[in-house]
Amino acid sequence: MTEIAKTSEPHQRTRGDHATETAEDYVEAIADILESQEACRVTDLAKRFAVSHVTVHRIIRRLQDEGLVVTKPYQPIHLPPKGKRLAARCRERHTIVYRFLLAIGVDEATAAIDAEGMEHHVSAATLARFRELAGPG
Amino acid sequence: MTEIAKTSEPHQRTRGDHATETAEDYVEAIADILESQEACRVTDLAKRFAVSHVTVHRIIRRLQDEGLVVTKPYQPIHLPPKGKRLAARCRERHTIVYRFLLAIGVDEATAAIDAEGMEHHVSAATLARFRELAGPG
DNA sequence: TCGCGATTGTAGCATTTGCTACAGTTGCGT
DNA sequence: ACGCAACTGTAGCAAATGCTACAATCGCGA
Numbered sequence: 184m185t186e187i188a189k190t191s192e193p194h195q196r197t198r199g200d201h202a203t204e205t206a207e208d209y210v211e212a213i214a215d216i217l218e219s220q221e222a223c224r225v226t227d228l229a230k231r232f233a234v235s236h237v238t239v240h241r242i243i244r245r246l247q248d249e250g251l252v253v254t255k256p257y258q259p260i261h262l263p264p265k266g267k268r269l270a271a272r273c274r275e276r277h278t279i280v281y282r283f284l285l286a287i288g289v290d291e292a293t294a295a296i297d298a299e300g301m302e303h304h305v306s307a308a309t310l311a312r313f314r315e316l317a318g319p320g
Numbered sequence: 321m322t323e324i325a326k327t328s329e330p331h332q333r334t335r336g337d338h339a340t341e342t343a344e345d346y347v348e349a350i351a352d353i354l355e356s357q358e359a360c361r362v363t364d365l366a367k368r369f370a371v372s373h374v375t376v377h378r379i380i381r382r383l384q385d386e387g388l389v390v391t392k393p394y395q396p397i398h399l400p401p402k403g404k405r406l407a408a409r410c411r412e413r414h415t416i417v418y419r420f421l422l423a424i425g426v427d428e429a430t431a432a433i434d435a436e437g438m439e440h441h442v443s444a445a446t447l448a449r450f451r452e453l454a455g456p457g
Numbered sequence: 458t459c460g461c462g463a464t465t466g467t468a469g470c471a472t473t474t475g476c477t478a479c480a481g482t483t484g485c486g487t
Numbered sequence: 488a489c490g491c492a493a494c495t496g497t498a499g500c501a502a503a504t505g506c507t508a509c510a511a512t513c514g515c516g517a
Binding site: 338339342371372374375378379382393394 | 504505511
């Protein structure tokens with residue numbers, strides 16, 4: 184019973200959602216860091232996410248497998264075109280959500296925190312409405 | 321390096337966020353089900369979340385440890401006062417987010433989906449603004 | 458009352474994401 | 488040229504959330 188898992192790779196649907204969020208967060212962070220520094224290292228991300236360097240290392244390795252980032256042992260992390268595109272999309276979405284929250288009267292600190300969590304759950308349709316209501320940027 | 325994990329229980333911060341979301345989702349779902357049926361069973365939740373009954377069983381056991389739900393072997397699931405309070409809070413928040421999305425012009429189907437994901441990331445301050453902008457319910 | 462289907466519970470495994478502890482690299486200063 | 492500190496990588500563990508497969512329980516109909 185339960186009639187689930189009709190597809191070949193079972194539990195990948197829900198897991199996938201979270202994995203996607205992680206990928207987006209990391210790629211976005213890497214793009215951010217690469218704007219203020221010449222190189223992005225595992226340690227930078229570990230500080231950013233308040234996580235051990237080991238966790239970052241493993242996630243980066245997975246992102247590399249997915250073609251979203253590029254690294255070599257003991258070398259900084261780069262974004263290939265695919266990663267840059269994703270970063271740009273995430274960045275834009277994040278900005279829209281953030282500006283929208285400000286526009287409806289949420290204070291900056293709260294808007295920053297909420298945008299961080301909300302952005303991954305805002306559909307294209309909702310984002311479009313947010314964009315309009317956020318007013319001119 | 322990494323200077324994290326100063327507290328006694330390390331990786332509980334981030335994990336905790338997700339665990340909280342799960343708890344809220346389940347308690348909310350139980351409250352929902354108990355409104356349309358006289359009893360809420362593991363199977364009902366498994367269908368609701370499109371997950372195996374085993375996964376539900378384990379989560380319910382954890383929620384029971386936290387005092388959010390009450391169950392006995394082979395018996396339906398109930399909500400103690402603590403669980404009912406949490407459910408009420410979640411429900412209200414969910415409703416506000418949903419009504420808000422409708423108010424800004426998002427279609428019902430999309431609003432339902434987005435509200436589901438967004439609700440866990442909306443702070444009290446943002447929720448207050450949402451409530452005002454959602455208009456009279 | 459007996460049995461069979463549905464529900465619930467248990468065992469065991471995989472994956473993700475945390476961690477600590479330790480090992481390997483790199484690079485800079487002496 | 489050497490060594491130490493910082494950074495990176497590896498090994499191994501815990502917990503959460505998925506799964507399948509199998510066992511146990513319940514309840515209803517024959």
